[in-house]
Amino acid sequence: MKWTHKDCGSSILEIVVNKSGMTEEELLKPKYVSPYSIQYLGDALNIILDAIDSKTPITIVGDYDADGITSTTILLEAITFLGGKPKYRLPKRISEGYGISMKIINEIPEGLIITVDNGITAIEEVAEAKCRGLTVLVLDHHMPREDGQIPAADFVVDPHIYPDNNGYEHYCGAGLALKLTEMALEGFGTEPAKNLLKRATALAAIGTIADVMPLTGDNRRIVKDGLYIMEMDKKCLSAGLRAIMEESGMYAVTETDIGFKIGPLLNAPGRMYDDGAGLALETLCLKDRDAAVLAAAELVSINEMRKNAVADALRRVEKIIADQCLYGDVPLCVIDPAMPEGIAGVVTGRLAEQYKVPAFVFSHSSNPDVLKGSGRSYGDVNLKSVVDYANMWLKRSGGHAGAAGLSVTVKNYPLMVDAMSDFLSGYEQPDEDEIVYDLEIEAKDIKTVHFELSKFAPFGEGNPAPVFRINDVVLSPRAGNYHKFMGKNAEHLKLLGNGFSAVCFGKAEEYRRMGLPRQVSLVGNLSENVFQYAKEIQVEAIDFTKTKSAKKASSLMEALKANGVI
Numbered sequence: 001m002k003w004t005h006k007d008c009g010s011s012i013l014e015i016v017v018n019k020s021g022m023t024e025e026e027l028l029k030p031k032y033v034s035p036y037s038i039q040y041l042g043d044a045l046n047i048i049l050d051a052i053d054s055k056t057p058i059t060i061v062g063d064y065d066a067d068g069i070t071s072t073t074i075l076l077e078a079i080t081f082l083g084g085k086p087k088y089r090l091p092k093r094i095s096e097g098y099g100i101s102m103k104i105i106n107e108i109p110e111g112l113i114i115t116v117d118n119g120i121t122a123i124e125e126v127a128e129a130k131c132r133g134l135t136v137l138v139l140d141h142h143m144p145r146e147d148g149q150i151p152a153a154d155f156v157v158d159p160h161i162y163p164d165n166n167g168y169e170h171y172c173g174a175g176l177a178l179k180l181t182e183m184a185l186e187g188f189g190t191e192p193a194k195n196l197l198k199r200a201t202a203l204a205a206i207g208t209i210a211d212v213m214p215l216t217g218d219n220r221r222i223v224k225d226g227l228y229i230m231e232m233d234k235k236c237l238s239a240g241l242r243a244i245m246e247e248s249g250m251y252a253v254t255e256t257d258i259g260f261k262i263g264p265l266l267n268a269p270g271r272m273y274d275d276g277a278g279l280a281l282e283t284l285c286l287k288d289r290d291a292a293v294l295a296a297a298e299l300v301s302i303n304e305m306r307k308n309a310v311a312d313a314l315r316r317v318e319k320i321i322a323d324q325c326l327y328g329d330v331p332l333c334v335i336d337p338a339m340p341e342g343i344a345g346v347v348t349g350r351l352a353e354q355y356k357v358p359a360f361v362f363s364h365s366s367n368p369d370v371l372k373g374s375g376r377s378y379g380d381v382n383l384k385s386v387v388d389y390a391n392m393w394l395k396r397s398g399g400h401a402g403a404a405g406l407s408v409t410v411k412n413y414p415l416m417v418d419a420m421s422d423f424l425s426g427y428e429q430p431d432e433d434e435i436v437y438d439l440e441i442e443a444k445d446i447k448t449v450h451f452e453l454s455k456f457a458p459f460g461e462g463n464p465a466p467v468f469r470i471n472d473v474v475l476s477p478r479a480g481n482y483h484k485f486m487g488k489n490a491e492h493l494k495l496l497g498n499g500f501s502a503v504c505f506g507k508a509e510e511y512r513r514m515g516l517p518r519q520v521s522l523v524g525n526l527s528e529n530v531f532q533y534a535k536e537i538q539v540e541a542i543d544f545t546k547t548k549s550a551k552k553a554s555s556l557m558e559a560l561k562a563n564g565v566i
Contacts, residue, residue, distance in 0.1 A: 042183065049082065061089050067117050076285065078180065108129075121145050141173055168219070172213045205223045205258065210262070255459065334361050353378070359375065362413070435467070435542055443471075443474070
């Protein structure tokens with residue numbers, strides 16, 4: 001691969017500011033946004049308080065992903081603290097699909113429904129609930145329908161609808177639940193109220209990271225505060241969340257650990273079981289230590305099942321692609337009758353990354369004449385535009401630029417594929433032979449650079465981590481080893497440097513082909529790895545090359561040269 005330098009500045013500060021678009025002050029001291037600046041949030045709280053006072057039944061309808069689970073948990077705790085006795089209902093991913101449905105409404109005979117992390121497109125469902133005399137609040141962060149129609153709820157809280165009347169636009173569902181909690185607890189100076197607000201902040205940080213929201217503005221403050229609470233103030237957290245952190249092997253609390261350890265554990269049950277999301281929510285709510293440890297261990301076990309299911313599905317889909325000669329198709333469309341619906345999105349995302357094209361994976365629904373599909377984009381392709389172009393052949397579709405869900409009859413499937421292919425006829429794969437880095441540094445400077453870089457964390461959406469080129473890294477042996485192979489099939493690689501290591505995912509075979517060199521150049525990000533509380537700076541290598549070792553002359557030869565003898 002070609003390594004290319006992009007001039008974003010000569011210092012860490014300049015690079016981070018230029019890549020994020022934020023000022024130094026916005027990065028280091030993100031401002032708190034008052035919940036009163038969020039349109040209709042105060043009205044929503046008043047309805048909730050009235051329902052509590054009148055002992056009106058309250059049902060929270062969340063979602064089966066990490067954001068939906070954390071936002072529902074926040075509202076459950078807050079409303080209970082205020083004196084209510086709320087119930088919750090999470091949709092079943094396979095049999096019911098996303099969001100509030102007529103089936104869920106049929107289960108709720110009276111009272112107040114609060115949708116969180118869903119509801120903004122539920123026009124018919126909310127209308128039906130209102131016709132039955134229910135009160136409905138919608139707390140959502142997704143975009144409304146293309147026609148601009150919004151549900152006829154009592155109040156709709158969604159900053160995307162009123163961007164000019166909100167202090168901040170990019171909250172996730174858990175972020176909105178936190179802002180409601182902040183407003184509700186205003187004036188409570190008790191220790192239980194303070195601890196509840198801390199727990200809500202930690203959960204909102206998890207939801208924000210897991211839902212890949214921009215780490216800017218108030219989101220940035222929420223995540224910084226939440227990470228601090230999870231690291232330094234664990235006593236205020238539920239026994240369930242503490243157990244999840246421990247059972248996932250989370251020795252440090254960073255945005256990376258949340259995204260790769262906690263997020264997957266909360267998502268896994270809803271992917272593997274139709275009504276599994278409730279298990280993750282109940283675990284977060286547990287107060288008993290022993291019960292929490294058992295429940296968290298079950299989440300870890302389910303996530304391992306999810307990993308194995310994804311690996312099996314990928315092998316099966318790869319064979320289908322080979323058997324049907326689908327290489328080069330744009331988009332890549334695959335029918336796998338055995339694909340579990342809960343992992344279809346994960347598998348599709350892996351295919352898009354591997355083949356560098358937008359991809360769709362379809363499986364049979366409960367109706368054998370209808371295929372249900374999951375799509376993931378690649379590069380700059382707006383997947384929603386692709387799906388909309390083929391809409392006349394579809395039974396149902398929804399999504400956004402990066403991902404989509406759709407259903408199509410078996411008869412119309414070829415026509416849909418043709419329409420999508422026609423729309424993408426001019427598609428050119430992005431140049432993957434080039435890696436762009438921001439700054440060139442020396443191996444001896446890694447510790448200093450990492451210290452400076454850590455000031456501007458968390459990194460992620462909206463604040464991308466700088467990419468560094470590190471030349472001529474001389475590996476340093478530990479117990480006689482210059483490297484380690486990792487993974488079930490020894491497919492990953494760790495290179496051992498002086499005071500740091502470099503992790504290269506999927507690069508073990510490439511290193512073997514190079515002859516196991518002891519001097520390399522690296523390009524990648526800097527992070528910190530904590531294992532059993534031992535800390536080490538880590539290069540998350542995107543690529544590496546073998547470099548020649550400079551032969552060092554003996555001290556005798558150097559002395560002779562210095563004295564002009566030779």
